[in-house]
Amino acid sequence: MSLVKPVAPVAAGELGRVHFIGIGGAGMSGIARILLKRGVKVSGSDARGSAMVNELRELGALVHVGHAASHIKNVDTVVVSTAIRDSNPELGEALRQGLRVIPRAAALAAVMVGRSGIAIAGTHGKTTTSSMLTVALQKCGRDPSYCVGGQLVTTGLGADEGAGEVFVAEADESDGSFLMLAPEIAVVTNVEADHLDNYGDPQAVYDGFARFAERVGSTLVLCADDPGSAVLAAPARARGLRVRTYGESEGADLRVSGIEPDGFGVAFHVEGKGEVRLSVPGRHNALNATAALAVAEELGVPFDEFRDGLAAFTGAKRRFEAKGEAAGVAVFDSYAHHPTELAADLRAARDVVASFSGPSGRVIAVFQPHLYSRTRFFADEFGAALALADEAVVLDVYGAREDPEPGVSGALVAGKVPLPAERVAYAPERGAVPALVAGRARPGDIVLTMGAGDVTELGPLIVAALAAR
Template sequence: MSLVKLVDPVSVEELGRVHFIGIGGAGMSGIARILLKRGVRVTGSDARSSELITELRELGATVHIGHAASHIRDVDTVVVSTAIRDSNPELGEALKQGLRIIPRAAALASVMAGRTAVAIAGTHGKTTTTSMLTVALQKCGADPSYCVGGQLVTTGLGADDGQGRMFVAEADESDGSFLMLAPDIAVVTNVEADHLDNYGDPRAVHDSFARFADRVGSLLIACADDPGAAEVARRARERGLRVKTYGLQGDDYRVSGVRPDGFGTVFAIEGRGEVRLAVPGAHNALNATAVIAVADELGLPFEEIREGLGAFTGAKRRFEAKGEAGGIAVFDSYAHHPTELTADLKAARDVVASYSGTGRVIAIFQPHLYSRTRFFADEFGAALGLADEAIVLDVYGAREDPEPGVSGAMVAGRVPLPPERVAYAPDRSAVPGLVAERARPGDIVLTMGAGDVTELGPQIVARLS
């Protein structure tokens, strides 16, 4: 998408009639939904149909399946997802007509304008933290607008236009376009090397987050436990921005006593009291603490936010339960970075230990992007070593073309488990059978990856049945 440059956001009124190329994506469909609810005429296109597209049509959008130049008709602004290539015929036609062409983040900035904007950024955890904050605010009666890179379990939606004064958004750093946002309040959960196909080196990733902090209007909330986020906080404080930190080492919101509680997690915040979550993992205790810090800034009562956090049951594809058969529970996760795999596998171990203490964790991982697999093959292998059994699929290329020598076998060969407990499965259809051969009552099966590995969960449950 190199033909589309970062631009200054405009008001919703200035957008006029809007066409989305790649409207079916989680982020794109969410913005389209909000515009439709605000009375904007929306058209769009995508390679295939989906439930999200059906919902948009029901709200009044005209959505084409497939891309063609003829779809660019009576349009003022074209929004383009990062998955769209420069050769796309609709993009070419928009350029030919001289239309305003903007990336997704610029459209997001437009719908956030005029609200008290809270943006959640970070290499990991931003979808869950954004979802947690949204649910907690809803439970408080704040009725925020929100745009999340996933779907809330409670509403089934990834975005909606609320009647309250707040707008909660996930700030995606993958292509650097989060630098178009100018939130009043921002959270940085962590900063690590990722998306190196775009940034080139880790230093550029860190610098991008520092520049994001420069755009925050009132308060930056950062995780003190993460070196990258702590560095962003230090630099922001030196520039005069108000900063608060949270975590086990947090100056303002110090976490302690984190422990598993069945499928959930219990922890305490010094000076506040205990918080009980319905989702597993120490990382979610940190995410919830960031929510509490935001709520404080918004002037919301701790007791109400604590109740709202307890009602949060997750976001889709974030350790999402897919079913159980024969005493074997199957979950699905969007984890596609080594740190995310590590966090989810540790959470899975907590759940197993809390329930039976004898079950095992069977990890099924689909690497996402050839470049990421090449960069992090060693780290992926090490993370999968936290499981008792590992099954590695081939790479889900998404927007990238295959690279010679880069495959799931690179990752499988680096898993530090006995060979009989590691399988490379280039044929995805073989995975349910492999799981059936290996799993036993009390085990947890966790599918992980940002690609179509998510489709395996129901198939595995059916096979186990």
């Protein structure tokens, strides 16, 4: 996967008839949905059928299951997902016909043209922050269009066309594709080393975010607590951008204080503004919400109105998502796949279990490392983060697009967890995990499954194993 170079956005109206290769994916289907609602002719293909494919058909898309060159017919623009290989017959036919071929990020940029674009970027927190902003704006009657990296609990969708002028988009840095966006307002929640299989070294990651900041039109919102984000302020101001900072640090424009667990949620104070209560837990979510508040201020939304909108946010799929409860044990699922994300979610889990179970409640982490390269880069950090749990169960690596590496497995991470050996388990057989976890959990505990792979499927199975014991 090569890092994407910046390009000038093409308006959606200039795309003509659009064909999506890999239309069933979360990001691709969202853009297809928006185009369909704008009356654009859409076709596409995917390797398999799905509920999402059926939904797009109901909206008017012509969707094929399987890939074939014959599907590229009466098409002007072809959108390609990152999962599509150069050998794909539809891609080959599109190139043979000389059609416009663009990546997903360019299609996202196209549907943002003509709207007040807001892009949420950062190594962590961008899905939750963009989802919070979207839901709160909806509750405030602003009806934004949106395209985020997870499904909103309130709508069940990750993207939709709204009647308002605002377009909220999650900006993906993983392959540099956020450099195709040119938002009016952008948030950078934090900047840390990640996706080093693409970037090569941490400095290249920081340079990528600096280049992203250069594409912002009017306002840049930055976390004052995060060095990687805060360092973007000076060059942005030098360019004439309005810079707004948030966080617990002194001097932040929106300064957060008094962060406290509040049942399953969190309460905090924004100095000079007032008290905010969220229905999702964790200090990190207090900061995410304050980033959304900073954007709302730029849009002219009154604090009290937006605060009430934030209270309506109940989460996004796979972001500390409740999967069920049995035998007095609550099971949650998280997309966390970087050490910082694991640590934030495990601290939040500890706050929640303390609120409901007191000192007797424990946190059991079930972690599936994602990518061999990330596991190799961050094995020590993963181990340290998992020590925030009372017990840790580590699955084998979910390789995704990568081939296995000698010596890199879940055992590497399990061996780095500084807990007593009896409280750490390496579970290479995924099917054995539900019974293993059920055997370790006791009433009052929280089980948190974590990872960007198929570990998400284990939550209901763990609940069933708990109920059957």
